[in-house]
Amino acid sequence: MNSSSHKLQLSGDKKYLLSFKSQDSLSKLLLRSVAWTVIGLLTIMIILLTRESFIAIEEFGLEFITTSYWNPVLEEFGGLAFIYGTLVTSFIAILLAAPLSILVALFIQEVCPDWIGKTLGLLVEMIAAIPSIVFGLWGLFFLAPIVREYIAPFLRQTFGFLPIFQGPSFGIGVLTASIILAIMIVPTITSLCREVFKVVPSHQREAALALGATRFEMMKIAVFSPSLSGIIGASVLGLGRALGETMAVAMVIGNSPAIVASIFAPGATLASVIANEYAESTSDMHVAALCLIGLVLFVITFIVNFIARGVIWHYTRKQGNR
Amino acid sequence: MNEKQTEQKVTLATKDLHAWFDDFHAVKGISVEYPEKTINAVIGPSGCGKSTYLRCLNRIHEEVPGAKASGEVSLLGQNIYAPHVDPVELRRNIGMVFQKPNPFPNMTIFENVVIGLKLQGYSKKSYLLEVAEHCLKKAALWEEVKDKLNRPGTSLSGGQQQRLCIARALAVNPPVLLMDEPTSALDPIASAKIEELMTELKKEFTVIVVTHNMQQAARIADYTSFLVLGELIEHGLSSQIFTNPKEQKTEDYVTGRFG
Amino acid sequence: MSYLQYRKLKNILFLGSLYMSALIALLPLFLILQYLILKGATSLNLDFFLHDPSPVGEAGGGMRHAIVGTLYMVGIGSLISVPIGLLCGIYLAEFGRGKTAKILRFTIDMLTGIPSIIIGIFAYILIVAPLQSFSALAGGFALSIIILPIVTRSTEEILKLVPTHIREAGLALGLPRWRVIFQIIVKGNFKSLITGIMLAVSRAAGETAPLLFTAFGNMYLNFQISEPMASLPVQIYTYAISPFDQWQEQAWAAAFVLITIVLGINLVSRALVNNKMIIGQSKRVINHTRLIRKKKGN
Numbered sequence: 001m002n003s004s005s006h007k008l009q010l011s012g013d014k015k016y017l018l019s020f021k022s023q024d025s026l027s028k029l030l031l032r033s034v035a036w037t038v039i040g041l042l043t044i045m046i047i048l049l050t051r052e053s054f055i056a057i058e059e060f061g062l063e064f065i066t067t068s069y070w071n072p073v074l075e076e077f078g079g080l081a082f083i084y085g086t087l088v089t090s091f092i093a094i095l096l097a098a099p100l101s102i103l104v105a106l107f108i109q110e111v112c113p114d115w116i117g118k119t120l121g122l123l124v125e126m127i128a129a130i131p132s133i134v135f136g137l138w139g140l141f142f143l144a145p146i147v148r149e150y151i152a153p154f155l156r157q158t159f160g161f162l163p164i165f166q167g168p169s170f171g172i173g174v175l176t177a178s179i180i181l182a183i184m185i186v187p188t189i190t191s192l193c194r195e196v197f198k199v200v201p202s203h204q205r206e207a208a209l210a211l212g213a214t215r216f217e218m219m220k221i222a223v224f225s226p227s228l229s230g231i232i233g234a235s236v237l238g239l240g241r242a243l244g245e246t247m248a249v250a251m252v253i254g255n256s257p258a259i260v261a262s263i264f265a266p267g268a269t270l271a272s273v274i275a276n277e278y279a280e281s282t283s284d285m286h287v288a289a290l291c292l293i294g295l296v297l298f299v300i301t302f303i304v305n306f307i308a309r310g311v312i313w314h315y316t317r318k319q320g321n322r
Numbered sequence: 323m324n325e326k327q328t329e330q331k332v333t334l335a336t337k338d339l340h341a342w343f344d345d346f347h348a349v350k351g352i353s354v355e356y357p358e359k360t361i362n363a364v365i366g367p368s369g370c371g372k373s374t375y376l377r378c379l380n381r382i383h384e385e386v387p388g389a390k391a392s393g394e395v396s397l398l399g400q401n402i403y404a405p406h407v408d409p410v411e412l413r414r415n416i417g418m419v420f421q422k423p424n425p426f427p428n429m430t431i432f433e434n435v436v437i438g439l440k441l442q443g444y445s446k447k448s449y450l451l452e453v454a455e456h457c458l459k460k461a462a463l464w465e466e467v468k469d470k471l472n473r474p475g476t477s478l479s480g481g482q483q484q485r486l487c488i489a490r491a492l493a494v495n496p497p498v499l500l501m502d503e504p505t506s507a508l509d510p511i512a513s514a515k516i517e518e519l520m521t522e523l524k525k526e527f528t529v530i531v532v533t534h535n536m537q538q539a540a541r542i543a544d545y546t547s548f549l550v551l552g553e554l555i556e557h558g559l560s561s562q563i564f565t566n567p568k569e570q571k572t573e574d575y576v577t578g579r580f581g
Numbered sequence: 582m583s584y585l586q587y588r589k590l591k592n593i594l595f596l597g598s599l600y601m602s603a604l605i606a607l608l609p610l611f612l613i614l615q616y617l618i619l620k621g622a623t624s625l626n627l628d629f630f631l632h633d634p635s636p637v638g639e640a641g642g643g644m645r646h647a648i649v650g651t652l653y654m655v656g657i658g659s660l661i662s663v664p665i666g667l668l669c670g671i672y673l674a675e676f677g678r679g680k681t682a683k684i685l686r687f688t689i690d691m692l693t694g695i696p697s698i699i700i701g702i703f704a705y706i707l708i709v710a711p712l713q714s715f716s717a718l719a720g721g722f723a724l725s726i727i728i729l730p731i732v733t734r735s736t737e738e739i740l741k742l743v744p745t746h747i748r749e750a751g752l753a754l755g756l757p758r759w760r761v762i763f764q765i766i767v768k769g770n771f772k773s774l775i776t777g778i779m780l781a782v783s784r785a786a787g788e789t790a791p792l793l794f795t796a797f798g799n800m801y802l803n804f805q806i807s808e809p810m811a812s813l814p815v816q817i818y819t820y821a822i823s824p825f826d827q828w829q830e831q832a833w834a835a836a837f838v839l840i841t842i843v844l845g846i847n848l849v850s851r852a853l854v855n856n857k858m859i860i861g862q863s864k865r866v867i868n869h870t871r872l873i874r875k876k877k878g879n
Binding site: 036305 | 793
Binding site for chain 2: 678750751753755756758769
């Protein structure tokens, strides 16, 4: 080998059917068409869902989301009770889960030695891996009796002057569903919060400690406060997950389409009514009404996820510019 | 420009070469000739476009989204920016070594060296082994790795990885070897080894090296180009650039008063 | 009490509440696992894996049909979605700047957020209604939509971590870009990609809602793609809300098997790559964010 043997071949090699340029554009085209297939899939999903619920939209219009009368036999459908049930259970779940998750994330990121933190993180993510049907089963046979025997009586005695804590508890009901939801979204919020805390530069922590802050004050000043918008984003994503959760809720909420003040009473959510009735629905109007319920649920989760995306995007951009 | 240069065969020559990143004009009309079997250094303050310039020479610059280049670069007399030239095919004729050692992480030392040949359709194991030994010897790495050719390329030290990358670039026997700050990620001892290797490689190849280390350029390069803000300020024999520059800016830079 | 003592007390109380919160968050995990082992593992026997259900009132019977059904439909879902998900992830990581990529990224985010029950409705409208029958195909299709966004995201995240100079080394050797992508980038990260896929598959194996009115359920073993098919999650649901003690016991046993499969795949695939991955994708995300910040900082 020496340099006199240098041969140049610059244009297309005859060995190949296609030039490299066309190979590259072809592969890019292929990838792009797969991308558009997936985008098309979501579009078709939205279109089909709307089309199927069309006769219900025509029949009930806006009344569908302002009335709560739901009777498949008489073919009268109003979905307000389900919207209410969905929002209430998710809201209580966030109230329970968000503070807990933030504390757990702080504990793992700021207090624990590395290996304990990793193990804890792994265990928390294991909760996320448990199928929701298992949560439902456990909620039905383990949690519901505990709510009936201990939690509900305690709440009734302590805060019984509030209407939401009045009335009997049968175990299954809004409160049980909310607790199950809270357990299920803790991992989501925790791992997102951990990511948010990790991004805080360690020199900010050191600056706070150098000023004589206790660890609590350090976490408050240097970790929690600058991460607030990220924490909100994490909670909103958790909310999005809670809104759409189906099986666990369907098994413990009691499935009664009524708006009752007491959180001990049974209720129903958008997702649970679909799970309960879709397979057995016979009339076209019933199917359409259930599809419309699905569409409402879709729109709600879409909006919530969109907000979360916006908050997190805003947050990461701010971090990036810092 | 110089008598010695006109006697020698020119391997690579650029003529009015421009390069852009979106709207940013990074290289502004550079024309230089590189004679056969020489080491040519490109120096300049950081951000002067020297890396971009080098990356135009094997048309890898245009792979960055938003980047484009125009002008003429002739390799052994052929313009590589001519419309019929396939940039992928072109790159097989030019070796390139990067700032960070970057052996392919999923390949063994042996596979890393011969990947270029394999791509051109050579598959006979005995031939590939022969080439691998030849190239690793040229890259002064053979003695260190001959017993562990099947270990991953990333298991080597930084300096060894860089020599592996040089061997990988040599395997296709390119007339030109482009090196983009090949020693900036290495410690002084490993750097010295690479420099020594470059003077060896000069016997067979034309080397164009971008460096921010002026001492390095002065030590090893036959010719040196000095770039500021994408413009070629001065090009000439290293001895002249570093001892007797014609331009004030060059003198300021090489004496450390600027940049 | 001095102000400093007050601050120190607050600090101790806060640290205490951190410990408490970790305990409370993990309590359900231990309770569920304990309950599953107590009630589920004890009702397990060999018959459970080898027999189909026996009629109500008769002892014995198992869930062979549901285990087979779950594997079958998860298989269909993976066959559809793993290639598509990989390609989408590759597209986002390698050509992620254009308009198509932006829309795709948005779509994937939305698909991740869609409640799984809606995916069930979609599969029903698209496949069950035209074919006039619940079918394994519809169930598998619904599961594929669960798998797709997870595979896409993990693929994108993994490939984005490959430094640009590795790609350039390939290009400089005269590789066309598609071979750089597939032979160097994808091949070099094969193990991590598999982990992402396994996590997605384990998630799909536990899904109930999308199967309720697509695959429906079946009390017999079935291999026909156009027939209704049983699955572990749906079978658990059916048995759990039934009034028969024996069925409820079976539900617990099935839940134990299901969680063993799901957590098993999850843990094995995490361990498969390396210890660094134990805290999962979040680590990668963070490394990635750090990289970006570093770049922007310069």
